[in-house]
Amino acid sequence: MRADPSRQRSLLELQTLDTTLAQLGHRQSTLPEHARLAELEAAVSATESTLLLARTEHEDVQRELRKADADVQLVRDRAERDRQRLQAGTGNAKDLQGIQHELESLARRQDVLEEAELEVMERAEAAEEQVRAAEQELATLTGEAEQVRAGRDAATADLTAQSARVAADRDRLVEVTGPDLVALYEKIRARSGSGAAPLVARRCGGCQLELHSVDLGRMRAADEDEVLRCEECGRILVRTEESGL
Template sequence: MKADLVRQWRLLDLQKLDTRLDQLAHKERQLPVTAQLEQATARRAALAEEVVLAGIAVQDSERAVTKADAAVQLVRDRAARDKQRLESGAGSAKDLQGLQHELETLARRQAELEDAELEVMENAEALKADLATKQTAEADAEAEVAQLSVRREQEVAEIASEREQVQRDRANVAPGIGAELLGLYEKIREQQGGVGAAALSQKRCGGCGLELGSADLARIRAAAEDEVVRCEECRRILIRTAESGL
């Protein structure tokens, strides 16, 4: 393939721009803030689930408190009725004695139920405190997610802005290369991991980094100025410059 030196040199400018575009794409994929955001989002989801479960536990404990309170009140009401009957003196001595015995039994039962109620209430308060702690942690996680989301948007926007500028520069450089040479460059670039053209510098290929042998150097030295030469090792287009060492 033939192409004047000016068009071949432009390939180096194009390659520099394409390399920068690849770097920007890699940078966007590997933004540290993206990993941080994913971790924070996962923490928020886990905390949200904990809050739901803690809320259910609080609801269960509140029902237990209501049930315990109802049981205590039932005994109190029964004891109040018995006391009223006892104080009225209505009934036989045996009946009054039975009421006295029942009041003593009810008093013991009330004490037991009140102790149980106190324990249930303490447990309910502990569960409420745990729920409040988890809700605070969830709110903190939500704030962190929001903050990281803003940071990521800003960093992505900065990358996008630079990418647009590089793409504009590329659009100005590419047309001056010529369709045939540009097509070869694009094909090689796709095959060789993003690098389609490299400078021959100090007898080394700027693409694969290998030093060319004497036979390859002689071949390139003998090639016409407008001849497009390629590295025998990596097959990239080699651009001859004043620093090629030929």
């Protein structure tokens, strides 16, 4: 293949732009915000589960507390009615004595129920505290996730804009270089990672190997517009002032 020397030299700039695009793409895919956001989203999910369990526990204890309170109130109401009957003095002595015994029994029963109610109240307070702690943790994690997400989006937008500018420069350079030479360059780049390399001090700038004297002799004798290839890696070799030819 033959191509004007200036077109061949443009391959080195094209290679630089391709390297820049690859670096920008790598930076975008490896932004530290990606990893941190994944951690936060996992933590948010776990905390949401914890909060759901805490709320369920709190609701269960609240129902238990309402029942305990109702049981205590039922005994209090019964005791109040008995006291009123006792104060009214209605009934014979045996009935009044029975009411007195029932009041004593109700008092003992009330003590037991109030003790149980107190235990449930303590568990209710602990459950409520767990809910508050989980809600606070969730709010903290969600807030940080929003900040990290905003930072990631801003960084992504900046890198995308940079990539777009480099891609536009590359498109203009491709037009200058020509489709035939670019097609060869792309074919080699797909295989080797880079399609062209400078020839410096008799070494290929791609594989860094020194060319054999026979190859150097052939290159010295080649016309200026002949496209040279590295015999080792296959890259297009672009002559430079330091080629050593």
